Amino acid sequence: MPKQKPPAASKSEPPKSATPSGAPPSQAAPAASAAPAAAKANPPSAPSLDLAALEERLKDTKAIGLFTKLSLKNQVDDLLKQFRAFYDRKSSASLDELRQRYDLLLLKVLSLLQDGDPPLASAISGSREAIWGILSDPQKFAKL
Amino acid sequence: MVRRKHTLALAAVAALGHLTIVAAADASLGKDLGATIALQGMPCDKVVDAKRNSDSDYTATCKDGNRYHVFVDSSGRVVVQKI
Numbered sequence: 001m002p003k004q005k006p007p008a009a010s011k012s013e014p015p016k017s018a019t020p021s022g023a024p025p026s027q028a029a030p031a032a033s034a035a036p037a038a039a040k041a042n043p044p045s046a047p048s049l050d051l052a053a054l055e056e057r058l059k060d061t062k063a064i065g066l067f068t069k070l071s072l073k074n075q076v077d078d079l080l081k082q083f084r085a086f087y088d089r090k091s092s093a094s095l096d097e098l099r100q101r102y103d104l105l106l107l108k109v110l111s112l113l114q115d116g117d118p119p120l121a122s123a124i125s126g127s128r129e130a131i132w133g134i135l136s137d138p139q140k141f142a143k144l
Numbered sequence: 145m146v147r148r149k150h151t152l153a154l155a156a157v158a159a160l161g162h163l164t165i166v167a168a169a170d171a172s173l174g175k176d177l178g179a180t181i182a183l184q185g186m187p188c189d190k191v192v193d194a195k196r197n198s199d200s201d202y203t204a205t206c207k208d209g210n211r212y213h214v215f216v217d218s219s220g221r222v223v224v225q226k227i
Contacts, residue, residue, distance in 0.1 A: 065176025067200075067214065071183045071222040112179060 051131070054124060058109075063116025072112075075105055080144070087138050095136060102132060177204040181212055184224040188212065203227065 059069065079101055085091035086098060106128055113121035134140040174191035181188040181204065188206035195203045201215040211227040 064179065065172060067176045067180040067216075067222055068183065070216060070220070071180045074221050075183070108183060 051134075054120075054127060057120050057123070061113065061117045061120055063120070064112050068112060072105075072109060075108075079105055083135055083141060087141060099132070099136070102135060173202075174204075177202060177212075177214055178206070180214055180222055181206070181224050184222075186210070186212065186224055186226065 058072075064072075079098075082091060082093060082098060082101065086093060086095065106124070110121050110125055113124070134144065173194050177194055178188055178191040181191075187208065188204070188210055190207040191204045192207045193205040195205075197203060197213075197215070202213075204212045204214055206212070213223075213225040213227055215223055217223050
């Protein structure tokens, strides 16, 4: 099994595909230059991410039915288990593979929502990297 | 006589409304089952019939002829089995 080993539980080994969300605030794109006051209060590198709110909106949306929601929840739980196994060094999957699975799952969610609930699809799409930033960071993931 | 006609008309409208709601629910269920089947990676272009077996337990027939047993197992997982 010559696959990539799970990283040690520290930030010293960032994943190859880690996203800018894990980067320090100073490296963020200066997109918020038009609102300096707000930018000072909230660093631009920290995209607004409210996982609980997104979860609630997913539960409440009428764009997808109950079976679909439950199937998605099953798949999200499965992916979280895979991340847990990865960080516990009990998985042969690499972080790159987990990223692919994460991307695929997000694509499924977006394709299901894009017609029936475009605002939610947009919110999830906009949180894509921030969520990955949590998943790919062992310490942040442990706090989930 | 006029009152009777009105009553009949109202009953007809109510029945039609009910049918519309039932049809919408069926369409919604078909869409839900179709998306669920697709999420499990199984082929189904469109669900044309859904038979309820019990709570959270359906037999779905797809336009392409594929039939699936879709249900929620005791651990809360959605299971899709090809029939």
